[in-house]
Amino acid sequence: MNQALRNRQWIFARRPEGQLGVEHFEMRETASPAPGPGQVLVRVRAASIDPAQRAWILTETYRARLEPGEMMPSFGLAEVVESNTPGLKPGDIVEGNFGWQDYAVANPRHVMRRDATQALEHLIHLLGITGLTAYFGLLEVGRPRPGETVLVSAAGGAVGTLAAQIAKIGGCRVVGVAGGAEKCRWLTEELGLDAAVDYKAGGLREAMKAACPQGIDVYFDNTAGEILDSALSLMNQHGRVVCCGYVSQYDHAEPGGGGPLGVPGTLIAKRIRMEGFLALDFDKNRKSAEAALANWVKTGALKAPVHVVNGLENAPQALIDLLAGRNLGKMMVRVS
Amino acid sequence: MNQALRNRQWIFARRPEGQLGVEHFEMRETASPAPGPGQVLVRVRAASIDPAQRAWILTETYRARLEPGEMMPSFGLAEVVESNTPGLKPGDIVEGNFGWQDYAVANPRHVMRRDATQALEHLIHLLGITGLTAYFGLLEVGRPRPGETVLVSAAGGAVGTLAAQIAKIGGCRVVGVAGGAEKCRWLTEELGLDAAVDYKAGGLREAMKAACPQGIDVYFDNTAGEILDSALSLMNQHGRVVCCGYVSQYDHAEPGGGGPLGVPGTLIAKRIRMEGFLALDFDKNRKSAEAALANWVKTGALKAPVHVVNGLENAPQALIDLLAGRNLGKMMVRVS
Incomplete structure (x- = not known):
């Protein structure tokens, strides 16, 4: 069956000297691979576009x-189209690192079956790695107490939007750091944060200090750099x-x-x-x-916006846009 | 009574441009102060010489x-000579920040009475701030498990010697970082560490890696700088x-x-x-x-060496020697 399937793959072609561009990727077309004994063939449905992908490079x-020449790895969701294992059947939706391609062969131990009745946007964000990262990072690592001040950087991003709102649900004063006045307005008006700091506006530390008059108890750091330096200087005991x-x-x-x-x-x-x-x-x-995450969305306490880009051919540009902050919430490429 | 007492004080006179020298201090002589209602007059017996004093500057x-012009602060032990409070009587030994001087007036809330039958060396080191810093830092913050590898920097210093030995008592593989072959030999031969790395010998990261073949699980950092950079690169998950x-x-x-x-x-x-x-x-x-600390010393499991310098007049030089690493264990100035 799979011989007939055309498989597009995005190859990481050359290492960037500075900012990442579309020229650092090349699309290759092959026949889709055949699943071996115990394996499954999946069709990729959605690719999660994550800042971590830039770090992997x-x-x-x-x-x-x-390394140049490797296919671009990517977490995502896929549908089983052919199965050589009793645990998975065609039509099942699975999560895994399938890469930027149309089809993948996977070992069942490396994928996780998801609820096929849920929307892909929901599975890839709120109930996926980004949702869990925000939830566990804030609650298990940050452990904020009601009334404390929580600062979140990249607060308009996938993890940031969720972490900030979870802190609000927990009764904290929540301040987001984001780039641009429009995004900052969105954070306070749409997501209900107490204040937002535009790191592109200059005077970062002073703006942060004004937005956190009681100091910072928990800093959820998605950015490092100057924002981390300033936040550290304003941390409470x-x-x-x-x-x-x-x-x-x-x-x-360079790193x-x-x-x-x-x-x-x-x-x-x-x-x-730290x-x-x-x-x-x-x-x-x-x-x-x-x-907990699903319940908060159901009650309206939590919003989980997903920025959907259509087509595998647009995956590199989606990552570039994400790195430039041209997204509100989670960035996802719908592959099929 | 106290009008007759001559009080020598070391003043922090000017801020160093680079390394600290004796020229940054000046000795002043005054009459000893009189204790007010509820206060005590104490005669300083021992001054604890700590790296943190350099950080305060x-x-x-x-x-x-x-700030220049202030008396040099210093933790230490003192004997009560005049008391206007029922809780303390002449002859009591108290711990507090008395500064580099012969006499101090203290508020009983800011001092702690110690066991006057114990040696000053014992009270100021093993049962003082340095002993507690090593104990709580290693066990409450580092939380090593038996069999783990613990790396300790400034392992020949007051806190380092104790932290390293407490880790050994806990069943860890313990590696010390110190300056000079002689100090390193002392760490393994006298204190029983598993290995020592001489940071002055060059090839720091490679030497550290060779001494920690299983990686590092707990790094007790007294130094920061290049030693921290190298240790971080060798840390285990x-x-x-x-x-x-x-x-x-x-x-x-500059900081x-x-x-x-x-x-x-x-x-x-x-x-x-971290x-x-x-x-x-x-x-x-x-x-x-x-x-626990006293018991380990009693059983011979723990050594708590103290390097004693005699005379308040030698306090600045003692701090300079400490910063240059010319001590094995705790540095203390016997004032009286």
Whole structure:
């Protein structure tokens, strides 16, 4: 059956010297692969566009650095079209790292079956890695208490929008950092944040200080860089910095210069905990997290906006747009 | 009574442009102050010489930055000579921040009575701030498990010697970082560490890697700087960095350049927790900590060497020697 299927793949073709561009990718067309014994053939339905993909190109992370010539990896959702395993059948929706391509062969141990009755947008964002990252990062790593001030950077992004709103649900004063007046207005007017700081407007530390008159208790850091430096200088004693991402450092040729000022000096003076995490580490609590997230959306307490780009051919541009902050909420490419 | 007493005080006279020298201090002689209602007059017996004193000169820490003209603050032990409060009587030994001087007037709320039958060396080190810092920092912040690898920087210093040995008692593989072959030999031969790395010998990261073949699970950081950078690059998943001090950054005119490489990137990739602390935050557990420390010394499991310098007049030089690493264990000035 699969011999007849044409498979488009985006190859990471050359390493960028500076900012990532479409010229760093090349589309290749092959026949779709055949599933071996125990494997499944899936058709990719949606690709999750994540800042981490830029980090994979830049440096070794929790995975080896991506090398030119490799297919661009990408989390996503796919539909089983052919199965050599009793656990999965055609029509099942599975989650996994399928890459930027139309078809993939997967080992059932590396995919997870999802509820095929749910919208793809819902599965890929709220009930996917981004939703779980926001939920576990804020609640398990940041552990805010009601009345505390929570600062969230990249607050208009996929994880940021959710983390900020979950902190609001928890009774915190929540301040978002984002680029541009329009996005900042959206954060306060549409998502209900208490204040927003436009990092592109200049005077970052002063603006942050004005928006956080009681100091910062939890900083949910998606950006690192200057925003982290400023936030650290405004942290309260026993504050917590949730290290979720460092998107300000991704879009360069090299993995950044010096680290944040105030580490470790401010960490000691103010007894601050700074902690990195991956949502996958909390997998045993996934069910209860999904239930809480779904319930908040149902009651209207949480909004989970998804910015959908149609067509696999637009995947590189979608990643570039994401890195430039041209999205509100989660960025997703609908592949089929 | 006190009018007749001559009081020598070391004044922090001018801010260093680079390394600290004796020329940055001036000795002043005054009459000893008179205790007011509810206060005590104490005679300083011992001054604790701590790397943190260099940080107080450099920058704002958990206390405001020291300004020229102020008396040099210093934790220490003192004997009550005149008391206007029923809770303290002449002959009592108290702990507090009495500064570099012969006599001090103190408010009983700011001092703590200690066991006058114990040696001053014991009270100021093992059962004082340095002992508690090593104990709480390693066990409450680092939380090593038996079999894990613990790396300790400034391992020949007051906190480092104790933290490293407590980790050994806990069944860890313990590696110390110190300056010079002689100090390194002392760490393995006298203190029983599994290995020592001489940071002055060059090839720091490679030497550290060779000494930690299983990677690093807990890094007890007293230095920051290049040692922290290298340690971070060798940390295992779910590792912990105990931020205790940053002595490599203290002896400069400015509070250092960039922070550590690998923050926050490595923290995320390896899910590392990096946490600052002060021993004072764990004060409610002080009694049990002191009991454990005293018992380990009694059984011979723990050595608590103290380097004693005689005479208040030698206090500045003692601090300079400490910053240059010319001490094995705790540095203390015997004032009277």
